[in-house]
Amino acid sequence: MKPLIVGNWKCNPKTAKEAGELFGLIKKGLKNTKKAEVVICPPFFYASSLAATKEIISGSQDCFWEQEGAFTGEISPLMLKNLNCKYVIIGHSERRRHFNETNEMINKKLKAVLEIGLNPILCIGETQEERNKGQTEVILKKQITLGLKNIPASKISSNFVIAYEPVWAVGTGDPCDIDEARKMNLIISKIISDLYNSTVSKKIRILYGGSVNSKNAADYVKKAGLAGLLVGGASLNAQEFIEIVKRSV
Numbered sequence: 001m002k003p004l005i006v007g008n009w010k011c012n013p014k015t016a017k018e019a020g021e022l023f024g025l026i027k028k029g030l031k032n033t034k035k036a037e038v039v040i041c042p043p044f045f046y047a048s049s050l051a052a053t054k055e056i057i058s059g060s061q062d063c064f065w066e067q068e069g070a071f072t073g074e075i076s077p078l079m080l081k082n083l084n085c086k087y088v089i090i091g092h093s094e095r096r097r098h099f100n101e102t103n104e105m106i107n108k109k110l111k112a113v114l115e116i117g118l119n120p121i122l123c124i125g126e127t128q129e130e131r132n133k134g135q136t137e138v139i140l141k142k143q144i145t146l147g148l149k150n151i152p153a154s155k156i157s158s159n160f161v162i163a164y165e166p167v168w169a170v171g172t173g174d175p176c177d178i179d180e181a182r183k184m185n186l187i188i189s190k191i192i193s194d195l196y197n198s199t200v201s202k203k204i205r206i207l208y209g210g211s212v213n214s215k216n217a218a219d220y221v222k223k224a225g226l227a228g229l230l231v232g233g234a235s236l237n238a239q240e241f242i243e244i245v246k247r248s249v
């Protein structure tokens, strides 16, 4: 399978014009890169003007758990699907931290996304404090088990993605060590295998995210065996993001 490289623009850039320019530069730079699956997750408001192309698949940074109704401020999985969006990030650490998203809310979102055939990118990861206390595995297990609660194996295809994003590495410039990332990849596979079975575990693609740049990108995919990357800050620099994609294939 091709490596999956996801750009998460977060709450950037400030204008639609800048968003259009950034998208255009990335599209141009990836013209002949057919060996990676590249997804861009822009802010909702820009999404409709940045139509997916053959180089770039459309993604979203979040969504709600109902498909429509009186829920001021929310964007539904159905709306995303109707915009040709294919992937949705669910449970990003910034949403867990700043918006108090719980594993229960994340579970509802995952079910709503799967119900209409969108591909979720479930983010999991421990904080620095949890890591210091040696609780990493327990936290990952809890996030996976509660996040996937009552989701049958039949709903999980190879487009179900889990991103291991240690909170201490996100936006800090302090990426996870390659050996540690390899170990976490195996631990996450084992948790999924115990929860379902090894067939499901082999289907789910596991990405790494947290201070990825063009210098460390290739090692996560080629040495640590991850299925791809979730890139935040570096995806706002077209040249850097293009380089990350090229080095990962």
Ligand code: PGA
Residues within 6 Å of the ligand: 008, 165, 169, 170, 171, 172, 173, 209, 210, 211, 212, 230, 231, 232, 233, 234
């Ligand atoms: P970062 O963010 O690459 O800026 O660390 C990753 C993410 O938030 O997905």
